[in-house]
Amino acid sequence: MPDDLLRVEDLNITVGGAPFGRRRRARDVGGVPAVQGVSFTVRRGEAVGFVGESGSGKTLTCRAALGVLAPGCTVSSGEIDFDGTSLVDLPRRRWDGLRGTRIGAVFQDPGSYLNPSHTVGRQLAEQFRIKVGHRRREARQAAIALLGTLGLHQPELVYHQYPHELSGGMLQRVVLAIAVAGEPDLLVADEATTALDVTVQAEVLEALDLLRAERGLAILAVSHDLAVIAQLCDRILVFYAGEIVEAGPTADVLANPRHPYTAALLRVASVGDWRRRELDVIDGAAPPVGARITGCRFADRCAFVTDACRAAPVELRAVPDAPAGTPGGERFARCARLGEIELTPRVPERAGAPA
Numbered sequence: 001m002p003d004d005l006l007r008v009e010d011l012n013i014t015v016g017g018a019p020f021g022r023r024r025r026a027r028d029v030g031g032v033p034a035v036q037g038v039s040f041t042v043r044r045g046e047a048v049g050f051v052g053e054s055g056s057g058k059t060l061t062c063r064a065a066l067g068v069l070a071p072g073c074t075v076s077s078g079e080i081d082f083d084g085t086s087l088v089d090l091p092r093r094r095w096d097g098l099r100g101t102r103i104g105a106v107f108q109d110p111g112s113y114l115n116p117s118h119t120v121g122r123q124l125a126e127q128f129r130i131k132v133g134h135r136r137r138e139a140r141q142a143a144i145a146l147l148g149t150l151g152l153h154q155p156e157l158v159y160h161q162y163p164h165e166l167s168g169g170m171l172q173r174v175v176l177a178i179a180v181a182g183e184p185d186l187l188v189a190d191e192a193t194t195a196l197d198v199t200v201q202a203e204v205l206e207a208l209d210l211l212r213a214e215r216g217l218a219i220l221a222v223s224h225d226l227a228v229i230a231q232l233c234d235r236i237l238v239f240y241a242g243e244i245v246e247a248g249p250t251a252d253v254l255a256n257p258r259h260p261y262t263a264a265l266l267r268v269a270s271v272g273d274w275r276r277r278e279l280d281v282i283d284g285a286a287p288p289v290g291a292r293i294t295g296c297r298f299a300d301r302c303a304f305v306t307d308a309c310r311a312a313p314v315e316l317r318a319v320p321d322a323p324a325g326t327p328g329g330e331r332f333a334r335c336a337r338l339g340e341i342e343l344t345p346r347v348p349e350r351a352g353a354p355a
């Protein structure tokens, strides 16, 4: 499809292997599978969100797409294609040309990406010089303008401040500015608002929305907080124990979860009610990384489990009765009992809730 910006196909990542170079395949170096058979696309200008419990493989998948997997973590098979370029086995030099220019990234801990001894303005302006080729004066103007766009008041003052002088929310917007200074096509935001309080989180989400609207920026967002993903993203991919177990347009996934794990996640997440988030958890625990499981990986925690669920691998299948207007192939669930079981829809939507 010409509109696909990032296409990931049947991605498998192993962890805990010997830390050899990126070209060495994991089967040569040991390690256990932590991400299995993950496929998805992000279209131009689209915001796609990963949700799922801690350890489900969200960050590994993003890091693979950014070419920054930790030592010992390896793409053992699969394809990652960014706008026609295959990223698996891409030489380091070519990665450096993509990262920060065509693909930007922002993570949970903004402070660690900034140099404490330089002003934030200097660090941001530097991006405009390197990535866009601006001269010093232009770079400074562009930096101040972008800080203003991202909702920082008195951006010319912020420009001259050092990281320690800024609040967490301001820092996160500075890091966001650095990530998008090179006008990337795709921004990967991994738990980018997690450390922030709710009000500031909302401001950063607004800044992201604005970048989408103004620049047609595509976003791949990760959060264990469903409410964040629900507000920001067009489509949701639900991760469980290293696999995608459900995928579809945000509104439809929230209204009609088709995998028991998603339904459980929705019950504990209280989407739309910002005060009640994360007070509850789903009973039981996900299988450990590398566990050999023949059938459904959620079986031990599932209220609907039958013997058949454990007998054979369960594929991600197109939801047969997806609502009209859901383009075919967009609504998927990895449940052997798809279509057989009635899942409780989520709590009624808050009036005016973002969808």
Ligand SMILES: Nc1ncnc2c1ncn2[C@@H]1O[C@H](COP(=O)(O)OP(=O)(O)OP(=O)(O)O)[C@@H](O)[C@H]1O
Binding pocket: 015, 016, 034, 052, 053, 054, 055, 056, 057, 058, 059, 060, 061, 070, 071, 072, 073, 224, 239, 289
């Ligand atoms: N560098 C590493 N070495 C060994 N194991 C790793 C490494 N990075 C991740 N893992 C394992 O791979 C699994 C998936 O990790 P990942 O960071 O992708 O989870 P996640 O979905 O992002 O979780 P969280 O919500 O906690 O960020 C985890 O069980 C983790 O322990």
Ligand code: NI
Binding pocket: 058, 059, 060, 190
């Ligand atoms: Ni993570």
